Amino acid sequence: MTENIIIIGSGPAGLTAAIYAARANQSPLVITGREIGGQIATTDQVENYPGFPDGVTGPELVELMQKQAQRFGARIETDFVTEVNLKTHPFQLKTETGNAYAAKSLIVTTGASPRKLNVPGEKEFLGRGVSYCATCDGFFFRGKEIAVVGGGDSALQEGLFLTKFASRVHIIHRRDQLRAQPILQARARENPKVNFVWNAVVREIKGNGKVETLVLENTQTHARSKLPAQGIFVYIGHTPNTDLFKGQLEMNEEGYLKVDARLHTNVPGVFAAGEAHDHVFRQAVVSAGYGCMAEMEAEKFLAQVASGG
Ligand SMILES: Cc1cc2nc3c(=O)[nH]c(=O)nc-3n(C[C@H](O)[C@H](O)[C@H](O)COP(=O)(O)OP(=O)(O)OC[C@H]3O[C@@H](n4cnc5c(N)ncnc54)[C@H](O)[C@@H]3O)c2cc1C
Structure with missing residues (x-):
């Protein structure tokens, strides 16, 4: 037919x-x-x-x-x-x-x-702390500290949604300005659970069976730092x-x-x-x-x- x-x-x-x-x-x-x-x-x-x-x-x-x-x-x-x-x-x-x-x-x-970060740990911890879908996985992060990567509409929208579950949401953005719509920016800035980590990229996701730490690199100074997080949600295009x-x-x-x-x-x-x-x-x-x-x-x-x- x-x-x-x-x-x-x-x-x-x-x-x-x-x-x-x-x-x-x-x-x-x-x-x-x-x-x-x-x-x-x-x-x-x-x-x-x-x-x-x-x-x-x-x-x-x-x-x-x-x-x-x-x-x-x-x-x-x-x-x-x-x-x-x-x-x-x-x-x-x-x-x-x-x-x-x-x-x-x-x-x-x-x-x-969704575009991947392509960093060590991303594949390994997929479904064990690494996610591309807040609606699907947000619930598992009740009371946990998590990170959202990105600075556009999706990153902020989903970051705000995740504040319903997480104790803290770190929004990691490679620049010091967001691309997201002003209304989302305002909501994120006003939300006490949201913390912005500016000028930073994720270099590695570490853990033991599940995500525990993110290794970040400052895009200006190239200094590396560690961010404790049990989840990472990626919204980078x-x-x-x-x-x-x-x-x-x-x-x-x-x-x-x-x-x-x-x-x-x-x-x-x-x-x-x-x-x-x-x-x-x-x-x-x-x-x-x-x-x-x-x-x-x-x-x-x-x-x-x-x-x-
Ligand atoms: C987290 C998030 C929040 C968003 N929030 C909003 C919002 O608030 N407002 C808004 O307007 N937009 C929002 N968007 C954007 C919106 O979802 C997209 O613009 C829209 O879904 C694009 O629709 P599409 O039909 O072009 O493609 P998609 O939604 O990408 O759909 C593609 C479809 O093709 C299927 N497919 C792919 N390959 C194959 C294959 N080989 N065989 C069969 N099927 C295949 C997929 O399974 C899927 O069903 C959001 C996006 C994300 C990720």
């Missing part, structure tokens, strides 16, 4: 594309990735997504989007695409559970993953999840997919939406908007194919 539209990914871009495709009677198939929801599902409070004046949790927002897509007939499969062949049409896909699919059009919404398309879709040096103003990739019938190509805005509402655009273009493509054009 050849699908009309396969959407790879289930973040705000993928689920919005699914809502539009389902309402257009395309009966889209969403291949979610290993978990549904993408990055927004890993945050506790979303206060800037329109339509939720009192905020909404990330998992709730995802659940609502999923329901909305399914209501109009979107099919949602939890699976991970491991191989694509975009040189033939219909396009061919394989997944890690051994399924194979063919599709007339593809919407790539594979988004991005992202890497696009686009390895799957190497050699088939054009991308920049960092791996972000190249698209035109209408989200067409270099392969006709393959569209990209969200953080797989957008490294500038990085907001759920923006990815959702791109999901809508890509789907509308996919419909035009399908109409052309159907008319033999």
Whole structure:
């Protein structure tokens, strides 16, 4: 069976594309990735997504989007695409559970993953003090002293969330100024549990079975110091999840997919939406908007194919 539209990914871009495709009677198939929801599902409070004046949790927002897509007939499969062949049409896909699919059009919404620190101890202590998801793991740090690395919106937002559990949250930033929105900066500065460690980078994570100490380096003086912490949450940027398309879709040096103003990739019938190509805005509402655009273009493509054009 050849699908009309396969959407790879289930973040705000993928689920919005699914809502539009389902309402257009395309009966889209969403291949979610290993978990549904993408990055927004890993945050506790979303206060800037329109339509939720009192905020909404990330998992709730995802659940609502999923329901909305399914209501109009979107099919949602939890699976991970491991191989694509975009040189033939219909396009061919394989997944890690051994399924194979063919599709007339593809919407790539594979988004991005948290960038790693790449320091000794990071891999070793993953799940034993090292985390990239405060909503998932914050609870385990009740009464503990922890560190958050980064100076952007995510670092501050998640650092503030972690103050609900931790006795102290050290925000380690490599500069002496934050990039985060002023409202988050003000909240962090006012929170008595937050301590800023300026001009510092993490060089090593040490412990015995679990995280106990961070070795920091001052970016100005290069002096090293130790910070006792039982947890470290890393928010230092992202890497696009686009390895799957190497050699088939054009991308920049960092791996972000190249698209035109209408989200067409270099392969006709393959569209990209969200953080797989957008490294500038990085907001759920923006990815959702791109999901809508890509789907509308996919419909035009399908109409052309159907008319033999
Ligand atoms: C901690 C945190 C807090 C945030 N808070 C906010 C906020 O308050 N407001 C806001 O607007 N934005 C927030 N963001 C940003 C927002 O989450 C992202 O902008 C948005 O999720 C990007 O959506 P996306 O659909 O483009 O990609 P992603 O959310 O990255 O989703 C990508 C999807 O693709 C899937 N995938 C990847 N590879 C494959 C594959 N090979 N096969 C199948 N599926 C695959 C993944 O599993 C995932 O479902 C936050 C982000 C983080 C990390």
